[in-house]
Amino acid sequence: xxxxxxxxxxxxxxxxxxxxxxxxxxxxxxxxxxxxxxxxxxxxxxxxxxxxxxxxxxxxxxxxxxxxxxxxxxxxxxxxxxxxxxxxxxxxxxxxx
Amino acid sequence: xxxxxxxxxxxxxxxxxxxxxxxxxxxxxxxxxxxxxxxxxxxxxxxxxxxxxxxxxxxxxxxxxxxxxxxxxxxxxxxxxxxxxxxxxxxxxxxxxxxxxxxxxxxxxxxxxxxxxxxxxxxxxxxxxxxxxxxxxxxxxxxxxxxxxxxxxxxxxxxxxxxxxxxxxxxxxxxxxxxxxxxxxxxxxxxxxxxxxxxxxxxxxxxxxxxxxxxxxxxxxxxxxxxxxxxxxxxxxxxxxxxxxxxxxxxxxxxxxxxxxxxxxxxxxxxxxxxxx
Numbered sequence: 001x002x003x004x005x006x007x008x009x010x011x012x013x014x015x016x017x018x019x020x021x022x023x024x025x026x027x028x029x030x031x032x033x034x035x036x037x038x039x040x041x042x043x044x045x046x047x048x049x050x051x052x053x054x055x056x057x058x059x060x061x062x063x064x065x066x067x068x069x070x071x072x073x074x075x076x077x078x079x080x081x082x083x084x085x086x087x088x089x090x091x092x093x094x095x096x097x
Numbered sequence: 098x099x100x101x102x103x104x105x106x107x108x109x110x111x112x113x114x115x116x117x118x119x120x121x122x123x124x125x126x127x128x129x130x131x132x133x134x135x136x137x138x139x140x141x142x143x144x145x146x147x148x149x150x151x152x153x154x155x156x157x158x159x160x161x162x163x164x165x166x167x168x169x170x171x172x173x174x175x176x177x178x179x180x181x182x183x184x185x186x187x188x189x190x191x192x193x194x195x196x197x198x199x200x201x202x203x204x205x206x207x208x209x210x211x212x213x214x215x216x217x218x219x220x221x222x223x224x225x226x227x228x229x230x231x232x233x234x235x236x237x238x239x240x241x242x243x244x245x246x247x248x249x250x251x252x253x254x255x256x257x258x259x260x261x262x263x264x265x266x267x268x269x270x271x272x273x274x275x276x277x278x279x280x281x282x283x284x285x286x287x288x289x290x291x292x293x294x295x296x297x298x299x300x301x302x303x304x305x306x307x308x309x310x311x312x313x314x315x316x317x318x319x320x321x322x323x324x325x326x327x328x329x330x331x332x333x334x335x336x337x338x339x340x341x342x343x344x345x346x347x348x349x350x351x352x353x354x355x356x357x358x359x360x361x362x363x364x365x366x367x368x369x370x371x372x373x374x
Contacts, residue, residue: 037211039301040274047296048262049274050184052130063274064264073301075217 007054023060028096032057036074043067124181124191134220162234170227176202184303185209190337199235211303243353256326257290266292268372281363285370295335329355
């Protein structure tokens, strides 16, 4: 399987003692943004993965510990932020200004 | 073969909606995107249920592909215009697959579903029905598909292009980062492979970079154009994207896609594996 699991679904079955999960929501103007393209870039700014946000604006990546950049693209605009991830759950928000 | 023979713009696709002899096909693994909204008139292909045999780990056979396309209403003489999510990974896979079975006229929509959505172009949730055809698939073209023994023999002799992300190549990850980390038994890459992530061939909106940029990319990575090339990734869809770039856009001859890819190679007993950048 290569398609992303459903974004925003529960973490049942995900082993947070081994997986480095980076997840969150994309927001714009006080509302979550569905259908935004969120990409994960590694510490050298190289593309690593991309998902489309759920109806509630959720995204999730399975990464590795380290420095990452999240960037969202949508017809509403772009947003970007850096995150230092550790093993376990790492949550953040991307706000389109 | 040049770019305009194999790639159409979103504008072109929108102008040709409903044109006779042109069939739009959306290809995804998760077809829920299609079901919520697709380009008007497009039929859907499911990467897994339509294009993979349900028992053996392989394509559907020639008869199966003929029956599939007949049921979808695609004729041998139709121009098939493919697009999909994941930056056209699965559409590129389907492009390669249609070529394995000898379909003459196949094109990709540059940028795929992402560019279409980012530009807020119209999507339709209407059910698409096309009258059935009698499609006849050709004999599988082995000149564009690599199998494991050929890949092992290619170590140190042919160009091996690993198109996964740098962390997968290095052995830090075993799957793309939008998936739980599982897959092959071992992490790493095929010895002597160069790492040119598929994403370097694409712009942020999913369109392909210019021919000049693409030629520069593979030259800088040390790809020897005098040698045959095999591209691979984890399951063969991202490497279809690179196969498309090398063979269809840049016109390299003797480029094969290894669809067994890392899930097969990284589980083989007794083959060499390299780690690190």
